Amino acid sequence: MAWEQLLSIYRDAADEQRAExxxxxxxxxxxxxxxxxxxxxxxxxxxxxxRPDGSYIGV
Structure with missing residues (x-):
């Protein structure tokens, strides 16, 4: 595996993590x-x- 391929895999993973x-x-x-x-x-x-902001709503 070339360094460029490894770097590409790392960048793709970082992009996916950022999007999530x-x-x-x-x-x-x-x-x-x-x-x-x-x-x-x-x-x-x-x-x-x-709630996503960490608060709660009474149910």
Whole structure:
């Protein structure tokens, strides 16, 4: 494997990690339930009230 190939693999992995970090979460990390839009327009987990910003909504 050439150094250029290894560098390309590293750059691709970094790009994928950046894209995943910058995209909004799709599911609750605590229970895996899909996130839904709450009454205030923000994403939340209907099961336990988790929100991506770290706050909780009463359910």
């Amino acid at each position: 970090r910058d995209s909004p979460p799709q599911a609750c990390p605590q229970d895996g339930q899909p996130l839904e839009e709450g009454p205030d327009g923000e994403l939340f987990c209907r099961f336990d009230g988790w």
